Amino acid sequence: MTETPSKAAPFAIASAAICALGIGISLLLPEPGRGPAVYGAASAALGALCAFSALARGVTKGSTGVLTGFSIGFLCRAALVAAGLFASGARGNLALVYVGAFFTLYAATQVIEVLFVHASSRPQGATP
Numbered sequence: 001m002t003e004t005p006s007k008a009a010p011f012a013i014a015s016a017a018i019c020a021l022g023i024g025i026s027l028l029l030p031e032p033g034r035g036p037a038v039y040g041a042a043s044a045a046l047g048a049l050c051a052f053s054a055l056a057r058g059v060t061k062g063s064t065g066v067l068t069g070f071s072i073g074f075l076c077r078a079a080l081v082a083a084g085l086f087a088s089g090a091r092g093n094l095a096l097v098y099v100g101a102f103f104t105l106y107a108a109t110q111v112i113e114v115l116f117v118h119a120s121s122r123p124q125g126a127t128p
Contacts, residue, residue, distance in 0.1 A: 008056045011116040015052055015109050019045035022105040033097045036090035040101030043084030047077035048109035055113055059120045066117055073113070077106060 023045060026037035051073025058069030081102055090098045 007120060008116065011112055011119070012052060012056070015048050015112045018108045018112065019048055019105060022101065022108070026101055029097075032094060036088045036094045036098035037101040039084050039088035039090070040098040041105055043080045044077070044102045044105035044109070047073070047080045047106065050076035050080075051109070052113060052116070055116065059117060070113075 019041070022041040023038065026041040027034065029037050051069075054072035054076075055066070055069035058065030058067075058072075061068075081099075084102065085095065085098055088094075088098050
């Protein structure tokens with residue numbers, strides 16, 4: 001599993017674009033749901049940054065590195081989901097708005113990370 005920065009770039013750009021889209025959609029929501037949705041999307045975007053960075057670094061170290069990268073990403077996101085919820089101050093149904101925004105963006109960026117690992121495991125020049 002050799003990795004070059006050019007192989008990671010399209011996946012990093014896709015993850016950043018999804019995060020920007022999620023934050024943008026959150027900003028379009030009506031009040032009072034806008035605040036918790038923005039906090040949720042921003043927390044998920046920060047988690048995606050941490051997770052993808054750990055994964056990009058770990059993918060060069062084989063399956064142990066990939067497992068470590070996914071573990072670091074999971075732990076960062078676990079901490080950020082709680083921290084963002086507390087920071088947003090959302091309660092009741094607004095907490096559900098936060099959780100919905102966070103985990104929607106989490107799922108989308110997780111798919112990109114799995115696709116990155118899959119692409120990184122293929123030898124250079126291999127066709128699908």
